[in-house]
Amino acid sequence: MGLEIIALLSLLLAGYVNCSFVKERDLSSLVMDIMRTQRSPNIVLDNLCWNKEAKLELYREISRNNGRFVSFNISNRSLGNMKYLYTVVSDLDCNFEYLFQQAKIDGFFTYPNIWIVFGREESFDNLKLYIPVNVLFIKITEEGNLGNSSYALQALYKTHKKYSGYIENPLGYWSPIAGMTDYREIILTRNRTNFGGLPLRISYVIGSKSSFKHITDYREKHMDNLTKINYILLSFVCDLLNTTQINIIRLDWGFKSQQANNLFTKGIFGDIIYDRADISGTLSFTPAYRLQYFKYLFAPMKEFTVFFIFRAPPLAYYSNLFKLPFDMMVWLTIVALAVLCGVLIKMVFDWEAGQNFFEDIGENRPRLFDVVMMQIAIICQMDFYHEPKSLSGKLVTFTVLISATFIYTAYCARIVLLLQSNTNSITNLETLYNAKLDFGVEDQSFNRYYFTGPSDRTNEHWRRIIYENKIRSPRGDKFLHVSEGMQLVRDSYFAFHVEKNAANYLIGETFTNDQLCSLRVVETIYKSDVPHLFCHKNSPFVEFFLVSFRRLTETGVYNREYRKCFTKQPTCLGKGNIFVSVGFKECYFVFVAFGSGIVLSIAILIIEKISSLYITRKIEF
Template sequence: MSRNLLYYLLLSNLYLSKLQNLAEVKLIANYVKKQEYPQHVTLFTCWNKRTILTVYKQLAEKKIVLNVLTNHWKINQTKLSQHTFLVGDTLCPQFNSLLSHAKLLQAPNKWLVFDQNSTVNTNDLLLDSNFAVASQISNGRFHLKLCYKRAPNETIKFNEIGVFSNGFEYYNHFIPTRNRSDLSGVNITVSYVVTKPDYPFDVEDYRFRHLEAFSKLSYAMVYPMLEMLNCTKKFIQRSSWGYKGANETQFVGGMFGDIQNGTAEIGGTVSFYTVDRMSVVDYLSVTTPSDLKFILRAPPLSYVNNLFTLPFDTKVWYCLYFIVGVTVLILYVIVRCESTYENALERRNNIDNIKPKFFDVVMLQIEAITQQGSENEPKTMSGRIAVFIVFLVLMFLYTSYSANIVVLLQSTSANINTLQDLLNSKITLGVEDVVYSHHYFETQTEFTRKSIYEKKVAPKNQKSNFMTTEMGIEKMKDEFFAFHVETTAGYKQIMDTFQEHEKCGLIEIDYLNVLYPSITIRKNSPYKEIVKVNFRKIYESGIRHRQLNRIYYKKPHCVGKGGSFKSVGIVDIYFSVEIFAIGCFMALWLLLLEVLFKKKIKFLVQTTLSRDNL
C-alpha cells in the first residue's frame, strides 16, 4: 500500500511540474507576441529537454527564433540581436550571475523572468530596463509586473502588466516614456558652457540675448524638459566643451569631461557632431540652428574683376577688334591711293592730309576709339566717308562703354561663394576669438580649410587673426574683410553699427560644414528615451519656436540698397593706372633708345668726317 502511495505521489508531482512548465511555455509565447515586432528569444533555464522542445514548437509556430543556453550560461553580448528577448528562471542556480551583466539589462533588451519568491534585486534595473517578472498566483496563472529603479540606490518600483492564465485576462501595454516619466525628485545634473564669463551672463536675461545665444536657447529648452520629468535639477557652468588631445582618450575638463567622468548626466549646451564625442555621449535633439560662418559684405567688382573688360561681352570685344582691324586696312588702302595724286600732301584749310604711312593710319584709329578727333584727314570723298563711319560707330561703342563703367563702379560681385573663392581672393579673413573656433580651425585636415587657416587666419611668423566680435564686424564694415562668427552675435553687431544700405549684399560661407548642433546625454543613459520624447513635446507645443524668435537675430533685410553713392577708389581704377604706368615706362625706355641712337649716329658722322679730313 505504501509503495503504491509513493508511486502515486511521484506521478502527481511529475504531472503538476509538466502542467506548470506548459503554462510557462504558453506565457512565453503569448508575451513575446505582445511585443509587436520580430524577436530573437534566448532561453536561460534549467528546464528539461521536453519542456524546451515544447518552447521551440510554440515559438516556431509564431515564426520566432529561439536560442537555448543551459550549461555554462555564457553569452556573447556583442552578437545579441537588436530586439533580443531573454527568458530566465530564478530557480536555476546560476541565474543570479546573469544579473551582473549590466548591458543585458539595458534597452533595447527585454526580459521575462519567472520569480516565485521576488528575489530579483539589482542596481542595474534602471529606468530604461524592460524586465518583466512573472509570479505564479495559482497553477497555470501568473501575475506580470515590470521592475525598475529611478536611480541605482532607490527601491524597486513596479509597472503593472497583467494576469495570464491560458491567455491574458488583462494586459497593460508598456511605454517607458509614458509609464516612467515621473522621476519623483531624482537628481539630474546638467553641465552647460559659457565661453565668455567676463560678460554679464544670465541664462534668463534677454537684455544681452546675442551673448551666448546657443547656451541661452539650450537652457530655455532643457529647463522645461526637466520640469516635465519632475526631477531635482543641478546645473554646472563650464567655460569650454572640453576637448581631447591628439593621443588622449579622456576629455580634458569642460562639459564633456563632466559627462565622461559621471559628474553630469546631460550636456546642457548644444554640441556639434564629432567622432570622438560619440563614444561618450548620445545626441538627442537639435534645439538651436546655430551657425558658425564667414560673413562678408559682397565686395565691389573691382576687387575680383577688371572693370574695364566687363562692359562688353567677349563676342562684342571680338567684333570690335575685327572692325578696327578692317577699317585700318581700308583707310590705309585709301590713303595709299591718295598719295599718288598730284599735290596730295598739300595743307588745305589748316588741315594736313594724312600721310601714306601705316602708323599714321593706326593713330587715326586710336583717336577715333577715344573720341579725341584728328589733325589729319583723307583728301578724297571715299576716305572721308570711311573716317566718318569709323567715328560714328566707335562713338556708339564709346557711349555704351562709358555708361556701363559707371554702373559697374557701383556694383558688387557675386563671385565669392565658396571656401575656394575665399582662399583665392584678395580678401582678408578673421575669426571670433572663442575656444571652439581655435579648436576647429587648428584641427582641420581638408586641404582648402587647412590652407585658409595656415595662409589667411594664422600665417607663420605673423599675428593670428583671432579677434573680438566688435573688432571683426568693424573691420568688415570698413575693409574688404570676412569674419567667421556665430551668426546671431555677428548680425546683432551689424544691426547696431551698419547703415541701412551697408546691410545689403551680406554673404555667408560655411567653413565647418557640419550638421546643426544637438543636446547630448551620457552614453547609454537610462533617461535617454524620456528626455528625447519630452524635447519632442516641447517642439510640438511651440516653446522652441517662441524662444528661437526671442533670442536669435536673423540676417538683416536690405531696405536701402540705392540710398548711397560711393566714390571711386584707387582699386577701381587700378587697371587704368597700370596702363598709365606701363605707357610711361615704355615712353621713357624708347626715349632712352632714341637718345642713344642719336648719339651713335652723331658719333659715326663725326668719325666719318674726321677720316675724310685726313
C-alpha cells in the first residue's frame, strides 16, 4: 500500500512539473509575440524564478529572434550601468519589489523600456507600487482552465502617487493556439492623454502685481512677457491632457538659493527640483550644469534677444562737422587747386607790377601774403582788395571764383545734412562704454543676478567694467522699470539693457518716427542662449509635455498666440524735414578756430610791440 502511494505522488509531481514547463514555455512564446507586436527593445532583462529548462527555452526564443538577454538578481548592484533599452520580463513573486525599487533609483523605470510582468490577479490587486503614466507596464494574468488556458494583457499606470488603485488599458488576449488576438498597440502619448482632472502644478515668475489682471487680454505686453504667453499655452496643454491648472507664483527664479552642487532650494528652480511644481511657467536660460536636474521642453520666444538700446547721438558729439563734408582726397584736391591758382595769380601780379599797372592807379604792389588772403576770401565767398588788371589775370580769377562757388555750395549742403545725422560709430561694447552715455538695466531678477556677480553665462570683462562704472551707484544700482528706462532712451542719450519684445512694444507706443530712426542697438554681455520652459529631468510627464507643445505648434495655436502677445519691431519710415538748432557742440570747432586766432593775434601783437620798442631804443642809443 505504501509503495502504491509513493508511486502515485511521483506521478502527480511529474505531471505538475511537466505542466509547469508547458506553461512557462507558453509564456516564452507570449513574451516574444509582445516584443514583435509592440516593437519593444530586443534586449531582454529577465527576473524570473523559472526552472533552468524553461529559462533556456526563453533564451533560445530570444536568440532566434536576434535578441539578447541579461539576467537580474539581487547581487546586481546597479541597473544604471546598463546603457541600453530593455524589455524587462519579471515574475511578480520573484523579488519584484527589489527590482522595482532599484529600477526607480537608477532611472530604469521609464519609457521606452517595457515591463512585462506575470502574476496572479490577487497579487496585482495587492500591489501598492506607484507606476507612473510614462511607463509601459504590461500585466499578464491567466484565464481559463489548465486544458484551455489563455492570458489577458493589460497596461497598468497611475496619473499620480495618491491615485487609488490602477488605471488599466486593455491590450488584448493571447493563447497558445490562436496567438495574439484583439491586440491594441499602446502609444503612451496617444492612449494616455486623459489625466482625469489631475492637478498640474505650474510655477510662474511674476514681477508686477497687475500682470495677472492682463495675463490673457494681450495688454501691457511689456510687463512679464516671459510669463504671459506661457500661461496661455499651458492652459491649452491642460485642456489637451485634461488636467487642472494649479498656479504657483514666485518673485524670481531662485538664483540666490543656489548651493555648491548647483542645487536650488527656492524660486521656480527649487519648486521643480523638490517636486513642488510639475513644470515651469516662465522661461529659463539653459546652462549645461542644470541638465542634471532639468529637462528643457519648449522655447516659446522665437526672437528672444537682450541688448543695449540707445538713441545714436548727433555726429557733432564725436566728430568735427566742418571736416566731414569731404573726405581726405577731396580736401587735398581743394588745397592743391588753391595753391595752383594762387601761384598763377602771383605770377600775373608780378607781371602786371613790371608793366606799372599798379603805379598808374596809385596802388601798392601785391605781396605774397596779399595773394594768400585773396585765396581765403575767394574760398569763403568774401570780397578781396587786390584784383588782376590784365585779361589773363581776370580769367584766372574768374576760374577760381567759379570753382570756389561750387565747392562752397556742396560744402554747405553737406553740412546741413550732417547736422541732422546721427553717429553710426557705436557698434560694440567698447565704443558704447566710451560714448559717455548714461547706462541702465531692466529690473528683472535674472539681470540683477548676472550683472552683480561673476558668471560663466556673461562676458566677465565687460560685465565687471560696465557694472562697476556705469550701473553701480552710491544712490542705488541703476536697475529701472522697463517703462522708465525706455522713457530715458526716448528723451535723452541713455543706453538701456532690455529684452527686445518689451522694448518693441514701448517703442511702438511712445516713440515718434524720427526718434525711432535714431535708435541703435549693441549686443548684450550675456552669452548667446535660447530660454526654454522646463520640468524635472525624471518627470513622468516629459513626453506628454513635448507632444502637447508640438501639437500647439503644428495646429497654428502657438503662432496665433505669439503674434498676439508680442509686437513686431517697428520700422523706420525715413526721416522727414526737421528743424535742427545749432548749439555749442555743433559750433565747437568754430569757437576753437576763433579763439586760436585771437590768441595768435595777441601773441603777434606782443611780439611786434617788443620788437618795435627794441628797435626804437637801439636807434636812440
